Amino acid sequence: MILLQIVFDKVNYIYGLGTAFEKAALKNIDLSISKGEFIGLIGHTGSGKSTLIQHMNGLYKATEGHIYFNGEDIYDPKYNLRTLRHKVGLVFQYPEHQLFETTVFKDVLFGPLNLGMDKIQAEIRAYEAIKMVGLGEELLDASPFELSGGQKRRVAIAGILAMKPEVLILDEPTAGLDPRGRDEILDQIAKLHKESNITVILVSHSMEDVANYVDRILVMNHGELAMDYSTKDTFARYKELEKMNLAAPQVTYVMNALNEIGFDVSTDATTVAEAKKEILRKIGSVK
Amino acid sequence: MDMIKVDNLSFEYIRRDENGDVESVHKAIDNVSFQVKKGDFVAILGANGSGKSTMAKHINAILYPTSGSVWVNGLNTADDENLWNIRQSAGMVFQNPDNQIIATVVEEDVGFGPENLGVPTDEIWERVEKSLKAVGMLEYRHQSPNKLSGGQKQRVAIAGIMAMKPQCIVLDEPTAMLDPNGRKEVISTVKELNKKEKVTVLLITHHMDEAVLADKIIVMNKGHIVMQGTPKEIFTKVDELKSYRLDVPQVTELAYELKKAGLPLDDGILTVDEFVLSLKKIQHKD
Numbered sequence A: 001m002i003l004l005q006i007v008f009d010k011v012n013y014i015y016g017l018g019t020a021f022e023k024a025a026l027k028n029i030d031l032s033i034s035k036g037e038f039i040g041l042i043g044h045t046g047s048g049k050s051t052l053i054q055h056m057n058g059l060y061k062a063t064e065g066h067i068y069f070n071g072e073d074i075y076d077p078k079y080n081l082r083t084l085r086h087k088v089g090l091v092f093q094y095p096e097h098q099l100f101e102t103t104v105f106k107d108v109l110f111g112p113l114n115l116g117m118d119k120i121q122a123e124i125r126a127y128e129a130i131k132m133v134g135l136g137e138e139l140l141d142a143s144p145f146e147l148s149g150g151q152k153r154r155v156a157i158a159g160i161l162a163m164k165p166e167v168l169i170l171d172e173p174t175a176g177l178d179p180r181g182r183d184e185i186l187d188q189i190a191k192l193h194k195e196s197n198i199t200v201i202l203v204s205h206s207m208e209d210v211a212n213y214v215d216r217i218l219v220m221n222h223g224e225l226a227m228d229y230s231t232k233d234t235f236a237r238y239k240e241l242e243k244m245n246l247a248a249p250q251v252t253y254v255m256n257a258l259n260e261i262g263f264d265v266s267t268d269a270t271t272v273a274e275a276k277k278e279i280l281r282k283i284g285s286v287k
Numbered sequence B: 001m002d003m004i005k006v007d008n009l010s011f012e013y014i015r016r017d018e019n020g021d022v023e024s025v026h027k028a029i030d031n032v033s034f035q036v037k038k039g040d041f042v043a044i045l046g047a048n049g050s051g052k053s054t055m056a057k058h059i060n061a062i063l064y065p066t067s068g069s070v071w072v073n074g075l076n077t078a079d080d081e082n083l084w085n086i087r088q089s090a091g092m093v094f095q096n097p098d099n100q101i102i103a104t105v106v107e108e109d110v111g112f113g114p115e116n117l118g119v120p121t122d123e124i125w126e127r128v129e130k131s132l133k134a135v136g137m138l139e140y141r142h143q144s145p146n147k148l149s150g151g152q153k154q155r156v157a158i159a160g161i162m163a164m165k166p167q168c169i170v171l172d173e174p175t176a177m178l179d180p181n182g183r184k185e186v187i188s189t190v191k192e193l194n195k196k197e198k199v200t201v202l203l204i205t206h207h208m209d210e211a212v213l214a215d216k217i218i219v220m221n222k223g224h225i226v227m228q229g230t231p232k233e234i235f236t237k238v239d240e241l242k243s244y245r246l247d248v249p250q251v252t253e254l255a256y257e258l259k260k261a262g263l264p265l266d267d268g269i270l271t272v273d274e275f276v277l278s279l280k281k282i283q284h285k286d
Helices: A048-057 A081-087 A103-114 A117-132 A149-161 A180-198 A207-213 A230-235 A239-242 A250-260 A272-286 B052-059 B082-089 B106-116 B123-135 B149-163 B180-196 B232-236 B240-243 B249-259 B272-286
Strands: A004-015 A023-034 A037-043 A062-068 A088-091 A167-171 A198-204 A216-221 A225-230 B002-017 B022-036 B042-045 B068-070 B089-091 B170-173 B200-206 B216-219 B224-229
Touching: A004 A048, A004 A149, A004 A207, A023 A048, A023 A198, A023 A225, A037 A048, A037 A207, A048 A149, A048 A167, A048 A198, A081 A088, A088 A149, A103 A117, A103 A149, A103 A198, A103 B240, A117 A149, A149 A167, A149 A180, A167 A180, A180 A198, A180 A207, A198 A207, A207 A230, A216 A230, A225 A230, A230 A239, A239 A250, A250 B249, A250 B272, A272 B249, A272 B272, B002 B052, B002 B200, B022 B052, B022 B068, B022 B200, B022 B224, B042 B052, B042 B180, B052 B068, B052 B089, B052 B170, B052 B200, B082 B089, B089 B149, B106 B123, B106 B149, B149 B170, B170 B180, B180 B200, B216 B232, B224 B232, B232 B240, B240 B249, B249 B272
Parallel strands: A037 A198, A037 A216, A088 A167, A167 A198, B042 B200, B042 B216, B089 B170, B170 B200
Antiparallel strands: A004 A023, A004 A062, A216 A225, B002 B022, B002 B068, B216 B224
């Protein structure tokens, strides 16, 4: 049986309800996410992505509709929202702006200590989390402010992981990082997903990043869940995506352009490796 | 004439303890020289911490050289008397659109710069109209910047710079926070301004597909310039770029991988069209 971890049942959210500035940010969202999925969330600025993820850990309360986590209604008065926020870890955009402690170790330790854990146990968790994001031991006592952009971001992610969430949501984790820093962070997240079977939701403006890592994509458009398909099926609809201010990875355009000039390749490649394989298959059969 | 001339520039960030004694020195730029000709579109690539932004801040005199000199439009940035002339001729656009917009109405935001320069009122409005038109935002002139998308806000920020009639615009990762469409809007606006208004452009970016549009690319690593050339020349060197923590556009990578696998594709493919043409050529040979 596949366990449905997060379920949205006709969720609506209206900003400024009852004021002159009312705005529907989420419209009738139906959605279910199973444990262990690796999901991409894309959408133009203002499409409702951030509002959506902040409903997942109860930071926003739906104006209408229900949200279930592991089968329990999170709006039940008896439900413990505080626990939900540990189980659904949210890494905000530019999380390094939230680092504040004097050492990397102390910064990561803050979360588990705040959960009310005893010191030894919390330290073990902090240590594990720092290892999980691939930071070396020599950095434990460094000031977070001396680190590079990519390292700082890992410290911030470790701070969330130290609370052992069941779901990890990352809002634009690679914005502003150089290409290698981007690959390092995403590889680490993919590894984490594989090894610990944690559910990961990656919010991104980079279609290439999403294509390289996730299995399923949610597309938000003007507060609606406009698409919910596998990665390939999503990017096959690139013309619809463009109308929503989005795009497909560059290789998808290459394959479609080849197809249009009568070069009979399958157009569903979304990564360089897939495109390479498909073109070689085709050329191989010509020769 | 050179719009920008950087001569043996070094810059050190110096950290001091409570007593004012030097605790550590970090050399962010180490003896760098280059020139940008008037009307050129130059992209600067480099890893985080390679010195790109520090370099950019020298060009409109936010930072001064520790040693060496920077000349903008023939004016030395180290000379205080030149400060306002330099800031007017080299405008800067930053990463976060929300940090750059100050007024509550789009046209007032764009008019802020020229007003500050003491431009007569009639001319301010002329400039506002012209700048908003140039970035394709004229129809939003009476709106609140609040309601705009990220890409639109960045275009308003660029219009604000244009209204000061600069000869050069320095953009420090202007698309890092934007969605694909916003990125496209901003980059095509920049390209247009360069082509039509002949504004010199210095674009700092982590997006390789944006650098493809430049006339020239400068690659920085650890405070040094390590590569310089046309996009074709630079992106042909895939392995070298990767050693500097950089990348190439996906289509360039695909061509490079296929070449390694034995397909005789052209060197330095940078766009989807070039790729398709090159592959077509091979097929016709068969």
